[in-house]
Amino acid sequence: MRFIKQKPGRSLQAEKNTHRVLAGVLFILAFSCGFYLTFPDTLLKQTLTNQFEKHFPVQLELTEANLLPLLTLSGKQASISIPSEAMPFLQIESFSVSPKWLSTITGDPGIKGQLQSSPGQISFQWQKSGELEILGNDMPFEIPLATSPAMRIAGTLKTAAIETDVPIKKQTESLLEISLGNVAIRGLGALSGHQNGLKLGSLTLQATGRGNAFTITNFQTSEGDLLIAGQGTLILAAADPIKSRINLNLRVTAGRSADPTLSSLLELAGTKQADGSRKLQLAGTLANPTIR
16 A cells, blocks of 8 residues: 655645634634624614615615624514615515625625515525525515506515526526415406405416526416416616516416406407417516506
8 A cells, every 4th residue: 555645835734724714713703793792783774774775776674683693683574665666565574694604715705694574484695796596485575566556466475586696797697486376466356356456366487587688488377367378578677676678478368267347358458369368468667567
């Protein structure tokens, strides 16, 4: 058996690197403990809000925020809304955000966190280089429609998987797979015959993107008053998402539960296809879409 003698210089260098890592970890621990003991809650909430709104085009309202050891942020009762809308689209019961310590050592620091709202949660990871990953399940939501404040789209985020960069760059490649349940457009009870509004049931959205341009490969609803299927494009306005431009080619059929009034109105829309569906186009901005 042949033994290879290790060079002393290499062993000494490895030992020095180990000492540096340990010294760095001890420094971070000492710094975070001091930070935790002296950071005012009011300043913490304002700092967290400013940083969140700096990177994402939304407004954040915090009721309570605390700094725990190892620079872990936690809090309760938060809400997220679109800047131009007064009503929040996501209510958060509790949240926690902490550094990704291993990524800090590699030179690309990041954070990870969870947002919880009974019975579901959204988890995320974000690197300083821009990479963002979001996973979600069973999160209730309610989004006001800009075209009519009295109308809101509500439901439950059943599952979500999003991979992109924040901020989005020209070369950014994105992937979105979203599944919603119990979707309804509230404020359209007169058309649907239901007190809760126009029911869309389950909704599936799949899209890929490069830069701000997204291709919607699958948009489909089931179990609702309207059965919708389609594909199209979306040009994202990152600074103000509701100004994003959408172009969807849709095939729409009245569902089994559709009110006769709705079925009759659908017969007057779009172009009738061989399978009995109506071909429609949804175009314009998210804030002011038109159907023809």
